[in-house]
Amino acid sequence: MTQEEVFKKLVAHCKEYGFVFPSSEIYDGLAAVYDYGQNGVELKNNIKRYWWDSMVKLHENIVGIDAAIFMHPRTWEASGHVGAFNDPLIDNRDSKKRYRADVLIEDWIAKQDEKIDKEIEKARKRFGEAFDEAKYRETSPRVAEIAARRSEVRARFAEAMNANDLEGLRRIILDCEIACPISGTRNWTEVRQFNLMFSTQIGSVAEGANTIYLRPETAQGIFVNFLNVQKTGRMKLPFGIAQIGKAFRNEIVARQFIFRMREFEQMEMQFFVRPGEEMQWWSRWKETRMAWHRALGFGDEKYRFHDHEKLAHYANAATDIEFDFPFGFKEVEGIHSRTDFDLGSHQKFSGKKIQYFDPETGESYVPYVVETSIGVDRMFLQVMSAAYAEEPLDGGDSRVVLRLPAALAPVKAAVLPLVKKDGMPEVAQRIVDMLKYDYNVVYDEKDSVGKRYRRQDAIGTPFCITVDGQTLADGTVTVRHRDSMEQERVLVEALPSLVEEECSFRRLFKKLNL
Ligand code: ATP
Secondary structure, eight states: OOHHHHHHHHHHHHHHTTSEEETTGGGTOOTTOEEEOHHHHHHHHHHHHHHHIIIIITOTTEEEOOOOSBOOTHHHHHTTHHHHOEEEEEEBTTTOOEEEHHHHHHHHHHHHHHHHHHHHHHHHHHHGGGOOHHHHHHHOHHHHHHHHHHHHHHHHHHHHHHTTOHHHHHHHHHHTTOOOTTTOOOOBOOOEEEEOOOEEEESOTTTOOEEEEBOSOSHHHHHTTHHHHHHHTTOOSSEEEEEEEEEEOOOSSOOTGGGSOSEEEEEEEEEEEOTTOHHHHHHHHHHHHHHHHHTTOSOGGGEEEEEOSSOOTTOSEEEEEEEEETTEEEEEEEEEEEETHHHHHHHHHHOOOOOEEETTTTEEEOOEEEEEEEEHHHHHHHHHHHHEEEEEOGGGOEEEEEOOOGGGOSOSEEEEESSSOTTHHHHHHHHHHHHTTTSOEEEOOSSOHHHHHHHHHHHTOSEEEEEOHHHHHHSEEEEEETTTOOEEEEEGGGHHHHHHHHHOTHHHHHHHTO
8 A cells, every 4th residue: 555545544544433524514624624523522632732831830930821812913913923824825837826936946855765776676676695785885876867957956955045036936846846736747837926814993983994814823822822811920041932723824725634724723832941042952952842843753764854955034053853644754844043133123012111031140031942833633633643554454454543642542441341242231330330430431332343343443543442241240241351352350449540551641751761
C-alpha cells in the first residue's frame, strides 16, 4: 500500500469511527473546516491535557491563561500581522487553481531529496553488500548535480523570501519548470501577497462599527496580559505563560485534511527571559519539546528539527519539529526566539510601559521571549497517523488497530458481557460504575465478542473486559490487551489498578524527567 493510500484510509477511518467529520457536511462541507466527533473530542482533550499538564503542572514557573479570541484591532498592527501576515499566492491560468508560491518551491526542493534517495537506492541494489552510502554521496556525479541545483534554488528561495521579492519567487517557479499538478501546465500568473487574517465587524452599524480580526495566533493574548500575570502572580523571570485556544487563518490552499485548516486550535507557551539569555533557553525548549513528542513512543526516527531559512520579522532563531506524516516530514510545532519584538511593540503602540523590574540587577527592561507553538489538530493528525495500523490475523482475517498511547485513548476500557443473560449484564454494568468516575469506559453487549473486540481495536481502546460464566462463580473477568491481543484472568477488584497502571498520564510524564 502506498503512503497516499494509507492516508486516504486514515481519513475515511476518522469519519467512520467518529473522530473527525467535515464541517456542515449535509451542505457538502466547508473547505478546510472540520468537526470532531465523539471519539475525536476525547482524543483531542487528552492531547490538550498532556500538553497543559506538562507545561503548567510540571513547571513551577509556568502558569496558564485563557484570553478572548477578539482583541483590540491595534494589537494586530503592533504584532505586524496587519502589515506582514501574508502568503505569496500564484494562480495557474489553465486549471484556475491557486497555490502558495513558497509551498510550490518547497515541494520542488523536497522532490530533489527524493531523487537523491532514489539514486542511492538504485546504487545500493547494484553494489549489494559492498555499498558505501557516504562514499557514493560524495562521488556520484548524478547525485552531485541534483544536490548542487537543489542548493542553488534553496539559496535563491531564501533570498527572495527574505527580501519579499515576489518576482524572484515567480522566476524560481519558471526556472525549475514547476507545473500545476492539475492542468500540468506552466501558465502562471504573477505572484501576489495575500493577508491571512479573517476580519469582521464589532458593534452595530449605527454606533459606527469597527473592523476587528479573528486572532491568527493565540500568542498576542499572552503578550498583552504579560504585566497582569506577572504582577498578580508575583512572577519572577524566567517564567512562562501557556494558553490553548482557537486561531483562524484564511489559508490559500486547503489540503491534507486537518493538517492545514482555516479554524484550528493552538497550544502556545511564551517563556519570558533576560535579554541575552534567549539562545540558551531556545536550545533548552527545543530539547524539552522534542522529549515531549518522543515520550509518546512512536519512534525517535519519526521526528526531526528543521531550522528556518527565512526568519519571521520578530525572530532571531527559529526551528520546527517535523513529523514523518504519510505525506512526508512536515511541521508540527515551532520553537521561536521572538526577541523583545512583541512586548516592545505593544509598549510603543499602547503607550503603556511594559517592563520588568529585575530585583537581582536593579534594572528595568523589556524581557525577551522564547515561544513554543503547536497546533492541536496537527498533533491529532500526528497521533492518528502514527497509531493507525492494519494487521493480518491468523486464519486469513485482518484487523485495523489504533496503537494509541493508553493515556490518549478516547475510551480506556470496554466492558462486555459474554451473553445478554444469566446476570452477566448486571455484573458488567457494576464494573462500568466502578471505573466510570476515573475513566471514559463503555458498555457493549451487541454482536459476537470477536466483533466487539474489532470495534474497540479500531478506536484504540487499550482494554476489553469480558464478563462470563466464570465471573459469576469466582469474581474474575477476562482482560484482553489491545496490542498483543493476549488475554488474562483477573479479579474484578484488581481492575482499577490495572487500568490506572497503563492509562494514567503519570507514565508519560515520568519519561519527561521534569
Ligand atoms: P505553516 O508554515 O505550515 O503555514 P506556520 O509556520 O505558519 O505553519 P506557526 O505560525 O508557527 O505556523 O503556527 C504554529 C503551529 O500552529 C504550527 O506548527 C502548526 O502546528 C499550527 N498551525 C498553523 N497553521 C495551521 C493551520 N492552518 N491549520 C492547522 N494548524 C496550524
